Amino acid sequence: MACPPPPPPQSPGRSHEPAPVAPGPDVLVAGGGLAALCAALAARRKGARVWLVDAAPPILRGGNTRHARNMRVAHDGPSALVPDAYSVAAFAADLRRADPAADPALVETLAADSVDLPRWLAGQGVAFQPRADGMIPYSRRTVFLLGGGTAMVNALYRTAMALGVRVRHDTRVEAVTPEGRVTLRRGEARSTVAAHAVVVATGGFQANRRWLAEAFGPDAVGFVNRGTPHADGALLRALLEAGAAPVGEAAHAHIVAVDARSPADDGGIVTRADGMPWGLVLDRDGRPVDDGAHETGSARYSAWGRLVAGCPGALAHVILDAAGVARLGRRVYPPETMPDTDTLARALALDPGALAATLDRAGPAGGPxxxxxxIRPGITFTGLGVRVDAEGRVRDGAGETMPGLFAAGMIMAPGVLGGRYLSGTALTISAVFGRRAGEAAARHAFA
Ligand SMILES: Cc1cc2nc3c(=O)[nH]c(=O)nc-3n(C[C@H](O)[C@H](O)[C@H](O)COP(=O)(O)OP(=O)(O)OC[C@H]3O[C@@H](n4cnc5c(N)ncnc54)[C@H](O)[C@@H]3O)c2cc1C
Structure with a gap:
């Protein structure tokens, strides 16, 4: 089905005048990650004319989804992709344990729909890593993407475009009204289109340092954003200001410890820092930081992410001896070596005497x-979103649905995910609720 041509851009110098409204698609999807792609594909397969509008340039398409690698799914027994069993009831119970305040309808829906996800995504061209390849760690709860998130994103874009979804990159959705008026901005050019239904799948606000500073305090300007620089939360804020009910907390986020030398945005998984359990961690002022539990399992990354987020300047240093460094393995950013304590004190701008005393008391036994x-806090996604029902319909403060407005992915995930993150759940939320929101948006458009 051919889509109509894009509306002519409005002259930037006349943006104060009411914008003419051009006809748009049946379903306009804002965003370009997993939630947006699933919504676009599901709506298109229901017969809707669909536009997918993404702020990122083509080279950065796929948002945070590009960085992911495994997805949590319930299943009755072993398969080529996943061993043993993980029942729908067990998945739902894990979600409830992680967040007793999670919306029960979203929890049940997520766990139940996760069963069909590998089959449905495979139908959209996504390839999974077979267990027989011996390339993936044992995981009874998650399936792994062959080629990671980038390969999945590429496959989904290919299928969407082949089906006639019209993809517009480098285009921000600036505003959405419940009546389906959508303001688009490409460079300095603005235009407004009318869509029958809109799915907002623009992620969290983890790239917005000013908002992070409002939520976490001024040192949050130094947080590293592990994913896309385009997740600025502008549409999340716009929906909340338009009356959507908030869910979760702005000061909640998934944070891990990352190397402070990593890029400010989009460094991905390789920037994760390690060595904390085998060394001494000092805050910026030379005070030891302790996680209390001496966690050595995978929970150490997020435990230390939260700890360093609370340190002055959101900065700390892991000090290792030779034995500690031997346990690190190969790193993208190798540790810097200091021959003695005086050199270390100069490098960290600390008093040499005080540092020597701290190292004598609590430092690694091997010495220099x-x-x-x-290390710095590396933020994966934020914990404030909009409340939706199980079809992705956005709810207002009175609990009523806002007709024609849907949300999927990290922008509604705080209704399901609480303080403790379950690995692989973010992708499952994006795919399950993206698919549901797309189908519901198509139904709304044709009603
Ligand atoms: C390093 C890393 C590793 C991860 N690993 C895993 C994993 O293994 N398993 C897992 O389950 N999860 C993982 N996650 C989390 C997971 O990738 C994301 O939470 C999930 O993919 C989010 O999907 P989404 O579609 O909601 O958002 P995203 O994929 O982030 O997409 C948001 C999109 O919205 C676009 N956008 C933003 N604002 C606008 C606007 N105003 N107008 C138009 N477009 C806009 C962006 O350009 C982007 O394309 C990881 C995240 C990171 C950063």
Whole structure:
């Protein structure tokens, strides 16, 4: 089905005048990650004319989804993709344990719909890593993407475009009204189109340092954003200001410890820092930081992410001896080596005497040379969103649905995910609720 041509851009110099409204698609999807792609595909397969509008340029398409690798799914027994069994009831119970306040309808829906996800995504061209390849770690709860998130994103874009979904990159959705008026901005050019239904799948606000500072305090300007620089939360804020009911907390986020030398945005999984359990961690002022539990399992990354987020300047240093550094394995950012304590004190701008006393008391037993890793909080996604029902319909403060407005992915995930994150659940939320929101939006458009 051919889509109509895009409306002519409005002259930037006349943006104060009411914008003419051009006809748009049946379903306009804002965003370009997994939730948006699933919504676009599901709506298109229901016969809707669909536009997918993404702020990122083509080279950065796929949002945070590009960085992901495994997805949590319930299943009755072993298969080519996943061993043993993980029942729908067990998945739902894990979600409830992680967040007793999670919306029960969303929890039940997520766990039940996860069963069909590998089959449905495979039908959209996504390939999974077979267990027989011996390339993936044992995981009874998650399936792994062959080629990771980037391969999945590429497959979904290919299928969407082949089906006639019209993809517009480098285009921000600036505003959405419940009546389906959507303001688009490409460079300096603005235009307004009328869509029958809109699915907002623009992720969290983890790239917006000013909002992070409002939520977490001024040191949050130094947080590293592990994913897309386009997740600025502008549409989340716009929906909340338009009356959508909030869910979750702005000051909640999934945070892990990352190397402070990583890029401010989009460094992905390789920037995750390690070594904390085998060394001494000092805050910016030379005070030891302790996680209390001496966590050595995978929970250490997020435990230390939260700890360093609370340190002055959101900065800390891991100090290792030779034995500690031997346990690190190969790193994208190797530790810096300091021959003695005086050199270390100069590098960290600390008083040499006080540092020597701290190292004598609590430092690694092997002594110098010291190996140093600077760490910062690395934010994966934020914990404030809009409340939706199980079809992705956005609810207002009175609990009523806002007709024609749907949300999917991280922008509604705080209704299901609480303080404790379950690995692989973010992708499942994006796919399950993206698919549901797309189908519901198509139904709304044709009603
Ligand atoms: C390093 C890393 C590793 C991860 N690993 C895993 C994993 O293994 N398993 C897992 O389940 N989860 C993982 N996650 C989390 C998971 O990738 C995301 O939470 C999930 O993919 C989010 O999907 P989404 O569609 O909601 O958002 P995203 O994929 O982030 O997409 C948001 C999209 O919205 C676009 N956008 C933003 N604002 C606008 C606007 N105003 N107008 C138009 N477009 C806009 C962006 O360009 C982007 O394309 C990981 C995340 C990171 C950063």
């Amino acid at each position: 040379p010291w190996h140093v890793i600077p």
